[in-house]
Amino acid sequence: MINVTKSYLPDLDEYVTHLKGIWERVHLTNDGPLLRDLESQLKDYLGVKHLKFCTNGTIVLQMALKALNIKKEVITTPFSYVATTNALLWEGCTPIFADIRPDDFNIDSDKIESLITENTEAIMATHVYGNACQIEQIDTIAQKHNLKVIYDAAHTFGASYKGNSILSYGDISTCSFHATKVFHTVEGGCIVTNDDAIAEQLHHFRSFGHQNDNYYGVGINAKNSEFHAAMGLCVLPKVPELIAARKERFRYYDTRLDFTRITRPTLAPGMDYNYAYYPIVLDSEETVLRVMDMLKAKAIMPRRYFYPSLNTLPFALRGGVEQLCPVSEDVALRVLCLPLYPDLAEADADRIATVVNEALVAVGEVI
Structure with missing residues (x-):
């Protein structure tokens, strides 16, 4: 079976070397030496000032x-993983959905200002598929209206915008290191x-609001362990190589x-x-479903990512009324992410592309 993604695993002996150190120190979590080493290396790699390694990409939002x-x-954007909206709802905030741009699927900065009210406090935008939002325009709007900017940059590790890591923008940016990501722990x-x-x-905040015996206020348990940090230390040096391999597979799809x-x-x-991803947009949801069926018949598992448009989720409705985002709603019905990972064989990529092309012919419709 070919899944939409496949986690990279480093050399086992290298990982075990870190595990031996953990066994010797018996320091498993709570700001351990491997975690601090990983944070330092991540800051250097990304060129950012402050970075805290935490348990997942949702809790950091x-x-x-x-x-x-x-x-x-x-x-916020309606075209993202549900964690973006969930984080807002979980913290008691009200998500106000601004529609997306039809060319890059990021939040449309031209749609933001008309949604600002006396209760608006922030903009939370997602760099969709790791592709930068309209950063300058969003910053201008935020400064004009005294708003904070949070970027859900879950997909962006290793990507840069105008020479800087995308994570360096906004008041705060967050990233996911889930096993499916370009860099993971x-x-x-x-x-x-x-x-x-x-x-x-x-x-x-990351450690219950305290350090040693001093309590600074309300906090949460967002600490990560030495075992996860060890994985990160093994994967991080490989990131340039992994991105280069992804690029090669990406471009092969482009030719086929x-x-x-x-x-x-x-x-x-x-x-x-x-x-990070290889999304394609088809002419209709019917075509998407047809392509998926034909791929799955060949044990190839793509993903409708993102679907559905978050503004349509019943629990995200504002006062029980759906906020219309026609571009996002349309794209969410027609987008499909094809399998993409560093060791995807060329023969498999060729087979995937062939099935997609054949499915489109079978549907008999042209965009």
């Missing part, structure tokens, strides 16, 4: 909202800021797929992409 004291309305995530005071607050019947989101100018 919640921490970001707490650190910025966001409690009311947040303008099995489970994990990070939260990034350039603000010294916010960084200190996040440090205490029939783009008279398929479109793809465009990359933002100034992007150095990490090739």
Whole structure:
């Protein structure tokens, strides 16, 4: 079976070497030496000022909202993984959905200002598939209206915008280190800021609000373990190689797929992409389902990512009324992510592309 992604596993002996050190120290968690080493290496690799390694990519979104004291309305994207909206709802905020751009599927900055009210406190945008949002436009709007900016940068590890890691933008950016990501620690995530005071607050938030015997306020258990940090230390040096391999598979798809019947989101100018995903957009949901059926018949498992549009979720409705986002709703019905990972065999990529092209012919419709 070919899944939509496949986790990279480093050399087992290298990982076991770290495990031996953990056994010798008997320091399993609570800001251990491997965790601190990983944080230091991540800051150097990404070129960011403050970075805290945490348990996952959802809890860091919640921490970001707490650190910025966001409690009311947040303008956000309907085209993201559900964690983006869940974090807002879990923290008692009201998600206000701004529709997306039809070319790159990121939040449309032209749709943001009309949604700002006296209760708006922040913008939470997702760099969809690791592709940068309209960062300058969002920053201008935020400064004009005194809003905070949080970027859900879950997909962006190893990607840069205008020479800087995408994680360096916004008041706070977050990333996921889940096993399916370009860089992973099995489970994990990070939260990034350039603000010294916010960084200190996040440090205490991560560990119940205390350090040693001093309590600084309300916190949560967002610590990660030495075992997860060990995986990160093994994977991090391989990231350039992994991205290069992803790029090769990405470009191979580009040569094999029939783009008279398929479109793809465009990359933002100034992007150095990490090739995290290979999304294609078809002409209709019917075509998507047909392509999926034919791929699954060959033991190939693509994914409708993202589906559905988050503004349509019953539990995300504002006052029981759906906020219309026609572009997102349309794209969510027609997008499909094909398998992409560093060791995807060329023969398998060729087989996947062939099945997709044949499925499009079978449907008999052209975009």
